[in-house]
Amino acid sequence: QVQLVESGGGLVQPGGSLRLSCVSSGISKYYMRGWYRQAAGKQRELVATITTTYITNYADSVKGRFTISADNAQNTIYLEMNSLKPEDTAVYYCTHGLQVWGEGTLVTVSS
DSSP, X not given: OOOEEEEOOEEEOTTOOEEEEEEESSOOOOSEEXXXXXXXXXXXXXXXXXXXXXXXXXXXXXXXXXXXXEEGGGTEEEEEEOSOOGGGOEEEEEEETTTEEOOOEEEEEOO
16 A cells, blocks of 8 residues: 655744645555645644546635645645645645545644
C-alpha cells in the first residue's frame, strides 16, 4: 500500500499564504485524494478533495481561499492556501480515499 508524506507546513501571519504538498510512495488505486485538518480539541474535518479526473470539492470555510491541485504523473497533490486566518490553524493531513493517511503537517496562522 502507498505511503503519504506531507510537507510545507509552518508559521504564517494572518492574510499570508502557504503551499502544502503530499507525495505518495507509489501508484495509488484511489479515485479521491484530499486534505483534512484537525485543530486542537476539535474533530478532523474536510478541507478539500480532488479526483484523479481533477474534479474538486471544498469546505465552505475555505472555498475561494484555498485551491487543491494534483500532478498525477508525479503522484503528488497540493493545497495552496491564501488569505489565511487564525482559525485555519491545525494539523493538515493528506489522504487517499480516506483509507491511507499521512502523518500530518502543522500550519500555524498567528501574528
